[in-house]
Amino acid sequence: MSTRTENISNIAINKNADAVILLNEGNMHYACGFSPSEGVVIITNDNTSYHIVDSRYTETAINHSAETGMNVIEITESFSKEVESIVKKHNIRSMLFENETISLSSFRQYSKLLSNIEFIELGNELMKLRNIKDIDEIKFIKTANNIAEKSFMELLDEVKAGKTEKELASLFDYLMAKNGSDGISFDTILLTGVHTSMPHGVPEERKIQEGDFVLFDFGATYKGYHSDMTRTVAVHHATDEMAECYNLVLKAQLAGIKALGAGVPCADVYKSAYDVLNEKDMAKYFRHSLGHGVGLEIHEGYNASPKSKDTFEVGNVTSIEPGIYIPDKFGIRIEDLLYISPRGRENLSKITKELIIL
Numbered sequence: 001m002s003t004r005t006e007n008i009s010n011i012a013i014n015k016n017a018d019a020v021i022l023l024n025e026g027n028m029h030y031a032c033g034f035s036p037s038e039g040v041v042i043i044t045n046d047n048t049s050y051h052i053v054d055s056r057y058t059e060t061a062i063n064h065s066a067e068t069g070m071n072v073i074e075i076t077e078s079f080s081k082e083v084e085s086i087v088k089k090h091n092i093r094s095m096l097f098e099n100e101t102i103s104l105s106s107f108r109q110y111s112k113l114l115s116n117i118e119f120i121e122l123g124n125e126l127m128k129l130r131n132i133k134d135i136d137e138i139k140f141i142k143t144a145n146n147i148a149e150k151s152f153m154e155l156l157d158e159v160k161a162g163k164t165e166k167e168l169a170s171l172f173d174y175l176m177a178k179n180g181s182d183g184i185s186f187d188t189i190l191l192t193g194v195h196t197s198m199p200h201g202v203p204e205e206r207k208i209q210e211g212d213f214v215l216f217d218f219g220a221t222y223k224g225y226h227s228d229m230t231r232t233v234a235v236h237h238a239t240d241e242m243a244e245c246y247n248l249v250l251k252a253q254l255a256g257i258k259a260l261g262a263g264v265p266c267a268d269v270y271k272s273a274y275d276v277l278n279e280k281d282m283a284k285y286f287r288h289s290l291g292h293g294v295g296l297e298i299h300e301g302y303n304a305s306p307k308s309k310d311t312f313e314v315g316n317v318t319s320i321e322p323g324i325y326i327p328d329k330f331g332i333r334i335e336d337l338l339y340i341s342p343r344g345r346e347n348l349s350k351i352t353k354e355l356i357i358l
Contacts, residue, residue, distance in 0.1 A: 002067065002068045002069055004030060004031055004068070004129070005031055005043050005047055005049045005068060005069065005070065006047050007129055008020055008031060008043045008126065008129070009043050009044065009045055009046070009047040009049075011096065011122070011125045011126065011129075012043070012044070012045040012096055013045045014125075015096060015120055015122075015125070016094070016120075017045065017094045017095055017096045017120050018044060018045055018090065018091075018092040018093055018094050018095060019042055019043060019044045019045060019087075019090065019092045019094075019095045019096070020041075020042070020043045020095065020096040020097075020122065020126075021040065021041070021042050021083065021095050021096070021097055021098075021110070022040070022041040022042075022043075022098065022126075023039075023040060023098060023101075023102060023106055024098050024101045024102075025037070026130070026295075026296040026297045026300065027041070027098065027101075027126055027130075028040075028041050028051075029224050029296050030126070030129070030130055030296060031043065031049070031051075031068070031070070032051045032061065032064055032065075032068055032070055033064035033067060033068055034060055034061075034064055034224065035224050035296075036053060036056075036057045036060075036061070038054065038079075039051065039052055039053045039054075039057065039061075039079070040052040040079050040082070040083055041070075042083065042086050044090050044092070048071070048090065049068070049069065049070040049071065050070060050071045050072075050073055050086055051065065051068075051070040051071070051072050051073070052073045052075060052079055052082045052083065053072065053073070053074055053075070054074065054075050054079075055074055058072065058074045080109060080110065080113050083110065083113070083114075084113060084114065087114055087117065092117065093116075093117065093118065094117065094118040094119075094120055095114070095117055095118070095119055095120065096119075096120050096121070096122040097110070097119050097120070097121070097122060098122050098126075099121040099122060099123065100122075100123070100124065107119075124301075127300065127301050128301075130295060130296065130300060130301065131293055131295075131300075131301040131302065131313075131315065131316055132313070132314070132315030132316070133295060133315050133316070133317055133339070134315075137225060137295065138317070138339060138341075140222050140223045140224070140225035141222075141225045141226070141227060141294070141295070141317055141337070141339075141348065142348055143180075143222040143223075143225075144181065144185070144219070144220045144221050144222040144225055144226060144227035145220070145227035145229070145337060145348050145349065147176060147179045147180045147181045147220040147222065147227070148176060148181070148185075148218055148219055148220040148227045148229060149229070149349070149350060149351050150179050151172060151175035151176040151178075151179050151181075151218075151220070152172075152216065152218065152229070152231065152351065153351070154175050154179075155168065155171060155172050155175055155216075156233070156356070156358065158171060159208065159214060159233070159235065159358055160208065160235070160358070161207070161208050161209055161210045161212075161235060161236065162207055162208065163207065163208050164203075164204075164205050164206060164207050164208075165190050165191060165192055165195065165203035165204055165205070165206050165208075166203045166204060166205055168190050168203075168208075169188045169189075169190040169203040172188050172190060172216070172218060173188055176218070176220045179220075180220075180222070181220035181221055181222065182220075182221045182222055182223070182224075183221050184218075184219065184220065184221070185218070185219025185220060185221055185226040185227060185228060185298045186219060186226075186228075186298050187202070188203070188216075188217070188218050189201065189202075189203070189215065189216070189217035189218070189230075190203045190214070190215070190216055190217075190218075191203065191206075191214070191215045191331075192206055192207075192208045192209070192212045192213070192214045192215075192235075193206060193208075193209060193212040193213070193330070194328055194329065194330065196212075196213045196214070196215040196232070196325075196330050196331035196332070197325045197326055197327050197328065197329060197330060197331040198325070198331065199287060199288055199323060199325055199331065199333070200217075208235055209235070210235055210236035210237065211234070211235065211236060211237055211238070211239070212234070212235050213232055213233070213234055213235075213238075213242060213330045213331070213332065214232070214233050214234075214235060215230065215231075215232045215331060215332070215333060216229075216230065216231050216232070216233075217229070217230040217333065217335065218230075219298065224296055225295060225296060226294055226295065226296070226297070226298045227294070227337060227348075228294050228298060228319050228335065228337055229335055229336065229337065229349055229351070230321055230323075230333045230334060230335035231334065231335075231351060231353075231356070232246065232249075232331075232332045232333060232334065233355070233356040233357070233358055234246075234355060234356070234357045234358070235357075235358050236357070236358065237357065238355065238357055242330065243355060245282070245324060245326075245330075245332055246332050246355045247355070248276070248277065248280055248282060248324070249277075249322055249323060249324055249332045249333070249334055250334055250353055250354075251276050252273040252274075252276040252277050252286075252322040253273065253320055253321070253322050253334045253335075253336070253353070255272045255273050255275070255276045256269055256270070256272055256273035256290050256291070256304075256320045256322060257320050257336065257338065257345070257347065258272070259272035259273075260312060260318070260320065260338055260340070260345055261312065261340065261344075261345055262312060262313050262314045262316075262340050263311060263312070263313070264311065264312050265308070265310070265311050265312075266302055266303065266304040266305070266308040266310045266311065266312060267304070267305065267306055267307070267308045267309075269290060269291070269304045269312065269320075270289065270290040270291075270304045270305055270306055270308070271306065273286075273290050273320075273322045274286065274290075274306070274322075276322075277322065277324065282324050285324035285325050285326055286322060286323060286324055286325075287323075287325055288321075288323070289303045289304055289305035289308075290304040290305070290320060290321065290322060291303065291304040291318045291319040291320045291321055291338075292304070292318065292319055293316065293317065293318055294317050294318065294319060294337060295317060301316075302316075302318075304318065304320075312340055313340065314340050314341065314342055315340065316339070316340045317337060317338070317339050317340075317348075318337075318338055318340075319335050319336070319337055319338070320335065320336055320338055321333055321334065321335030321336075322334065334353055335349075336348070336349035336353075337349050
């Protein structure tokens with residue numbers, strides 16, 4: 001039996017439930033070792049675990065069960081029929097469900113099918129487990145990050161005046177795939193000129209011009225785990241204002257990184273970066289949180305925002321990404337991925353943060 005299924009089983013015990021049912025892709029991956037697009041995981045409070053799949057995933061599930069110890073069941077009729085069978089077999093009377101992510105249709109289906117079962121909210125208990133990355137998870141995230149960084153450095157050779165955002169974003173995705181990514185972490189953000197003032201703008205046909213900032217927000221995936229990085233570069237030259245603003249964002253990021261550590265409230269880490277921007281009256285252009293958890297999902301668990309009640313702890317992987325976005329002018333974001341290891345803070349992002357002028 002795996003440690004992960006045992007830990008999930010303990011959640012059921014602590015919440016006085018007979019079992020846990022998982023439908024969320026990230027949660028299933030955490031338990032069974034890969035990401036089926038459809039399936040069901042059931043783990044009882046005595047750590048008997050089932051992975052219910054259709055014929056597309058049977059072989060993969062069986063291969064992973066050698067490590068997880070899960071009982072693989074291929075459906076003959078429907079997922080719900082197999083769930084019903086397991087509930088009867090184990091005399092399950094109460095079950096934890098993913099109240100934060102389950103679809104309304106799935107909840108209605110299972111609550112109707114298992115009308116004699118008490119459904120108890122799982123809350124964020126499983127996400128708390130997922131927030132604490134083990135050694136293998138860190139290796140996978142590092143591999144994804146290395147793929148993304150290698151691809152970025154290759155892409156820079158192609159970033160020139162006259163190239164379009166869409167053209168370069170498509171090339172970026174290709175380079176990450178060529179270099180070993182299982183898929184992009186999210187839709188690649190590649191913006192130039194005034195478009196950089198949109199924190200999550202979408203690449204268009206806009207062409208790079210000399211004197212533009214170009215903003216790249218990108219990530220690769222490896223064995224289900226994500227990376228996340230942002231860099232902002234200038235093409236041919238940068239004005240004094242552009243350089244001054246860039247260095248301010250970098251100063252804010254370094255302050256956020258310095259504040260990061262186990263036992264530090266997320267809101268305090270946010271404030272450390274915010275205060276740097278606020279000193280120069282630029283915090284009004286900082287329009288998002290300072291960072292978020294990264295792992296099996298690109299945004300998972302906690303986030304470093306002013307209203308966050310969370311506290312960083314050993315095992316967390318988080319982005320640190322201050323930015324300023326001046327409408328109709330330009331935007332700058334600098335983002336690294338940080339791991340809070342038992343030995344201290346480790347920056348997984350290796351690419352220089354000094355202003356690159358191509």
